[in-house]
Amino acid sequence: MIKLSLSHVSFSYIDVPVLHDIDLAIERGEMVALLGPNGSGKTTLIKLLSGVLRPTEGEIHLDGSSLRQLKRREVAQRVAVVPQQFHMPFAFTLREVVLLGRTPFLKAFSNEEERDYKAVQRSMELIGVTELGQRFFNELSGGERQKGILAMALVQEPKLLLLDEPTAHLDINHQVEILDLVKGLNREQGITVIGAMHDLNLAALYFDRLILLKEGRIFADGPPSDVLTEVTIKEVFSASVQVMQHPSMKAPHIVITPKRT
Amino acid sequence: MLARLKSNQRTVLILACLMGILIVCLLIAAAFGAVSISPLDIVKMTLNKVGFTHFPATWQATDETILFQIRLPRVVAGALVGAALAAAGVLFQGMLRNPLADPYIIGTSAGGAFGATLAMMLPLSFAFLGFGLVPIAAFFGALAAVLLVYNLARVGGKTPIISMLLAGFAVSAMLIAAMSFMITMSDRLQLILHSIWSFLMGGIRVSDWSQIAIIAPMIIGGIVVARFLAFRLNAFSLGEEGAAYLGINVERDKLTILGLGSLLTGAAVSLSGLVGFVGLVVPHAVRLVLGPDHRLLLPAAALSGGAFLVIADLLARTVLAPTEIPVGILTALIGAPFFIYLLRRTRREYAF
Numbered sequence: 001m002i003k004l005s006l007s008h009v010s011f012s013y014i015d016v017p018v019l020h021d022i023d024l025a026i027e028r029g030e031m032v033a034l035l036g037p038n039g040s041g042k043t044t045l046i047k048l049l050s051g052v053l054r055p056t057e058g059e060i061h062l063d064g065s066s067l068r069q070l071k072r073r074e075v076a077q078r079v080a081v082v083p084q085q086f087h088m089p090f091a092f093t094l095r096e097v098v099l100l101g102r103t104p105f106l107k108a109f110s111n112e113e114e115r116d117y118k119a120v121q122r123s124m125e126l127i128g129v130t131e132l133g134q135r136f137f138n139e140l141s142g143g144e145r146q147k148g149i150l151a152m153a154l155v156q157e158p159k160l161l162l163l164d165e166p167t168a169h170l171d172i173n174h175q176v177e178i179l180d181l182v183k184g185l186n187r188e189q190g191i192t193v194i195g196a197m198h199d200l201n202l203a204a205l206y207f208d209r210l211i212l213l214k215e216g217r218i219f220a221d222g223p224p225s226d227v228l229t230e231v232t233i234k235e236v237f238s239a240s241v242q243v244m245q246h247p248s249m250k251a252p253h254i255v256i257t258p259k260r261t
Numbered sequence: 262m263l264a265r266l267k268s269n270q271r272t273v274l275i276l277a278c279l280m281g282i283l284i285v286c287l288l289i290a291a292a293f294g295a296v297s298i299s300p301l302d303i304v305k306m307t308l309n310k311v312g313f314t315h316f317p318a319t320w321q322a323t324d325e326t327i328l329f330q331i332r333l334p335r336v337v338a339g340a341l342v343g344a345a346l347a348a349a350g351v352l353f354q355g356m357l358r359n360p361l362a363d364p365y366i367i368g369t370s371a372g373g374a375f376g377a378t379l380a381m382m383l384p385l386s387f388a389f390l391g392f393g394l395v396p397i398a399a400f401f402g403a404l405a406a407v408l409l410v411y412n413l414a415r416v417g418g419k420t421p422i423i424s425m426l427l428a429g430f431a432v433s434a435m436l437i438a439a440m441s442f443m444i445t446m447s448d449r450l451q452l453i454l455h456s457i458w459s460f461l462m463g464g465i466r467v468s469d470w471s472q473i474a475i476i477a478p479m480i481i482g483g484i485v486v487a488r489f490l491a492f493r494l495n496a497f498s499l500g501e502e503g504a505a506y507l508g509i510n511v512e513r514d515k516l517t518i519l520g521l522g523s524l525l526t527g528a529a530v531s532l533s534g535l536v537g538f539v540g541l542v543v544p545h546a547v548r549l550v551l552g553p554d555h556r557l558l559l560p561a562a563a564l565s566g567g568a569f570l571v572i573a574d575l576l577a578r579t580v581l582a583p584t585e586i587p588v589g590i591l592t593a594l595i596g597a598p599f600f601i602y603l604l605r606r607t608r609r610e611y612a613f
Contacts, residue, residue: 050505074508076506092554097499100496111269
């Protein structure tokens with residue numbers, strides 16, 4: 001369980017400002033999507049929340065303690081990140097990759113203990129990759145690899161799970177599978193989830209709260225039906241769309257019509 | 262690997278076997294030469310020397326002199342150099358996430374050799390313990406070279422294979438040219454041209470135990486410290502960002518790893534000059550057999566590298582006896598084709 005707050009957070013890469021004066025509070029157990037066009041600052045915000053980048057100005061607090069004051073290791077014991085994809089240069093098996101998730105808990109000369117192996121087993125069962133354990137990570141399909149990374153993140157026993165476009169390179173069946181798994185973790189384990197998402201419809205279906213970023217500022221923040229409107233999408237993405245109702249769920253569904261047919 | 266479940270016993274068993282192999286190689290290498298000494302006598306003499314036992318002498322007094330003054334320093338130096346280069350290879354490959362990173366290929370060895378040559382040019386008054394500033398200068402040379410290559414090769418937070426090879430090649434070429442120039446210009450170095458030549462070709466040169474007394478702690482200490490870092494190298498295989506997500510202090514650890522790799526390379530270069538490809542061939546072979554977990558890979562590669570170079574050096578000094586081939590020529594003859602093979606294969610897999 002985690003409460004996250006950002007006060008007046010700004011970030012620049014050397015001279016290029018990316019995020020401006022972000023104020024945000026996220027409660028325990030929320031499932032929040034960050035949306036916005038490329039370059040709007042989604043990924044940067046994920047990196048700031050993971051503590052890998054430090055805000056140029058402002059403070060991020062995680063359960064009351066400032067991210068600046070926490071050691072990397074301490075952050076990694078609470079926050080796990082699933083990036084778009086990992087490239088693995090050596091022939092690690094999937095199980096060995098999942099085991100890497102225990103890194104924040106290991107001391108220099110000690111090996112993993114029974115407890116760590118149990119966590120690996122549990123997490124692999126939960127994600128449904130137990131049978132892939134002995135396969136080489138590099139030889140798996142994109143979706144299988146991403147599930148492996150999700151299992152690795154879960155082994156960190158995170159209170160906060162950050163996703164950086166976790167479904168960007170996946171087929172539609174794997175997109176749904178990954179997001180179903182994430183939703184399960186949120187609902188059943190109470191893990192707070194914050195994900196940068198590219199696909200607005202998937203975000204509307206899976207996330208309770210959407211934050212729409214435009215040029216490094218929060219443009220809209222609220223439940224999907226409030227955030228995804230024809231007006232906001234026009235404003236933020238400069239795209240003309242129609243917003244319909246999902247046929248079976250209480251979620252907005254965005255429909256595009258080509259200019260030429 | 263399935264056996265990883267009970268990884269502690271497996272690790273101990275494998276390392277004990279490799280240690281045994283290394284000792285056998287040392288015995289074989291110490292036995293052969295202009296005068297052969299039986300391995301049994303070597304064991305007895307060594308145990309007597311250490312003071313554990315008092316076997317009656319079944320050997321000639323000259324054998325003892327040859328063994329302790331010439332043969333043993335040489336084979337022990339070979340083991341140290343091989344272990345250091347293989348461990349440095351593991352460190353560089355793990356941190357750069359690049360199975361082709363070898364101290365010789367990425368210019369670290371050339372940097373070390375440059376530093377060592379510089380130190381050798383200095384007047385003897387700088388020398389201490391018959392070795393002088395050589396290992397220290399070699400360390401700083403190696404560190405400077407690896408930092409230079411690393412920064413040149415880095416493109417957008419990554420170190421692609423091709424840019425690393427090019428940067429390593431360019432920096433090596435520059436340093437070796439500078440070294441050759443210094444050798445041509447320096448009267449002091451002209452006087453020891455033969456040993457300089459074996460330095461450039463990669464030949465193990467030890468005159469007595471005092472050099473080993475300086476280098477051995479550097480290498481053994483370096484490998485022990487590197488073993489402490491091994492689990493972080495595992496995290497580094499996910500990339501710098503991935504490692505950071507797992508709680509690794511990336512910038513600090515990167516410097517530590519490059520520093521340790523340079524220390525090991527510098528120490529090895531001080532004893533042997535430019536021996537190439539050991540840090541490439543050995544870690545790769547060990548990884549194929551034992552898997553990529555650095556906590557086992559690092560010590561296993563160090564022991565195997567030691568055994569490998571001891572045998573290579575034995576061949577180098579016996580096949581054309583009494584002429585001695587620099588061992589670097591042998592390792593290049595084995596290693597360079599292997600490197601080409603890896604390069605071809607890697608290109609297919611990762612397309613650089």
